[in-house]
Amino acid sequence: MVRSYIQLKKGKERAVLLRHPWLFSGAIQHVKGKARSGDILPILSEKGEILGYGFYNPDAQIRAKIFHTGAYSGIFDDDYWLTKFQNAFEVRKSVIDFEQTTGYRLFHAEGDFLPGLITDVYGKTASVQLRTPGGEQMLPALIAFLSKKIGCESIYLKKDKEEKNGEWLKGENTGEVIFKENGLSFYADVVNGQKTGFFLDQRDNREKVRLHSEGKTVLNAFSYTGGFSVYAAAGKAKSVTSLDISAGATEICKRNMELNFVEINHKIITADCFHYLKEMPSDWYDCIILDPPAFSKHISTVDNAARGYKEINLKAFQKIMPKGLLFTFSCSQHIDRVLFQKIVFGAAADAGRNIRILAHLSQGADHPTDICHREGEYLKGLILSVE
Numbered sequence: 001m002v003r004s005y006i007q008l009k010k011g012k013e014r015a016v017l018l019r020h021p022w023l024f025s026g027a028i029q030h031v032k033g034k035a036r037s038g039d040i041l042p043i044l045s046e047k048g049e050i051l052g053y054g055f056y057n058p059d060a061q062i063r064a065k066i067f068h069t070g071a072y073s074g075i076f077d078d079d080y081w082l083t084k085f086q087n088a089f090e091v092r093k094s095v096i097d098f099e100q101t102t103g104y105r106l107f108h109a110e111g112d113f114l115p116g117l118i119t120d121v122y123g124k125t126a127s128v129q130l131r132t133p134g135g136e137q138m139l140p141a142l143i144a145f146l147s148k149k150i151g152c153e154s155i156y157l158k159k160d161k162e163e164k165n166g167e168w169l170k171g172e173n174t175g176e177v178i179f180k181e182n183g184l185s186f187y188a189d190v191v192n193g194q195k196t197g198f199f200l201d202q203r204d205n206r207e208k209v210r211l212h213s214e215g216k217t218v219l220n221a222f223s224y225t226g227g228f229s230v231y232a233a234a235g236k237a238k239s240v241t242s243l244d245i246s247a248g249a250t251e252i253c254k255r256n257m258e259l260n261f262v263e264i265n266h267k268i269i270t271a272d273c274f275h276y277l278k279e280m281p282s283d284w285y286d287c288i289i290l291d292p293p294a295f296s297k298h299i300s301t302v303d304n305a306a307r308g309y310k311e312i313n314l315k316a317f318q319k320i321m322p323k324g325l326l327f328t329f330s331c332s333q334h335i336d337r338v339l340f341q342k343i344v345f346g347a348a349a350d351a352g353r354n355i356r357i358l359a360h361l362s363q364g365a366d367h368p369t370d371i372c373h374r375e376g377e378y379l380k381g382l383i384l385s386v387e
């Protein structure tokens with residue numbers, strides 16, 4: 001039987017040679033043999049040289065996610081994955097202070113040369129997402145690594161894209177976890193929460209909010225689990241208001257504030273942020289955080305998303321008190337840093353106020369980006385001073 005493989009069209013090897021991890025259907029001449037979804041297939045140039053290996057997905061435009069560039073004479077067994085896991089962990093050891101922070105991203109898919117695999121650690125619990133067929137081939141090594149090297153007693157796997165279904169790979173429980181981030185305590189729900197339960201990518205940016213909050217009246221819009229609210233309070237904000245459209249989210253936010261503070265000037269609002277920003281008076285807040293969900297998950301929705309970002313930023317510019325600070329973010333993959341800045345500039349021009357950029361923000365170092373995979377740079381933010 002012929003071993004299956006993917007052969008590229010003439011001249012289409014460039015992206016693979018440049019180590020881009022996604023192989024699009026348009027580059028493929030043919031798939032030889034009886035390849036099934038999730039198989040690990042070698043990727044051959046038109047001349048027959050092996051360029052790399054990837055997880056095959058006949059149903060997606062990204063026909064293969066490449067995890068290994070170049071030829072490989074061994075087999076992709078547990079030892080192969082364990083070496084990759086160890087390399088990713090070494091990076092975390094150098095960027096995370098495990099005394100102060102027990103919630104962090106251990107494996108960041110393409111950013112750790114592990115396409116399709118996301119793993120967040122919350123103390124002794126790990127939350128795993130597999131986003132490519134075939135990714136389950138990594139699971140035996142993953143369970144061993146998380147158990148032996150990280151000390152995980154429970155491992156939860158979120159199965160589908162909608163994140164509704166999941167199963168415990170180890171140590172079944174309710175999914176409620178408590179962990180530390182920069183010395184502060186947080187609660188998250190790895191079973192029912194969004195993504196893996198908590199947005200760990202904002203850790204460094206939350207720390208920036210702590211540094212800038214003293215004496216400020218802070219509005220944390222799109223507050224979800226209240227990460228920014230807790231840091232603002234820890235930074236001695238005069239008051240903190242957390243706003244989210246979901247009552248479930250504001251409940252978690254309240255719980256996280258109570259985990260850290262006995263007495264705190266904290267107000268919770270369950271409302272639509274677009275409406276709230278429009279209606280609120282202009283002398284309420286001198287620090288506003290806008291960290292909305294991805295308005296654009298697909299390239300076709302970029303225009304609508306751009307309008308959404310412009311609207312909330314414009315309202316914030318119009319309503320923030322003089323000398324106010326705006327922390328504004330976008331996690332939409334299809335809105336890159338340059339476009340986001342243009343949208344925010346547009347809002348600033350319309351608001352007619354003097355605005356300075358104090359800092360450009362990004363995802364934390366435990367969410368690394370493969371330099372050949374610009375699509376991995378998804379979180380962008382600005383700290384703006386509004387006169």
Ligand code: SAH
Nearest residue numbers: 199222224227244245246249272273291293
């Ligand atoms: N800033 C958060 C993450 C935000 S996730 C953090 O640091 O963890 C996005 C949140 O926006 C979700 O909780 C969702 O319920 C909320 N949301 C979505 N649309 C909204 C709207 N129109 N108004 C207010 N909140 C909204």
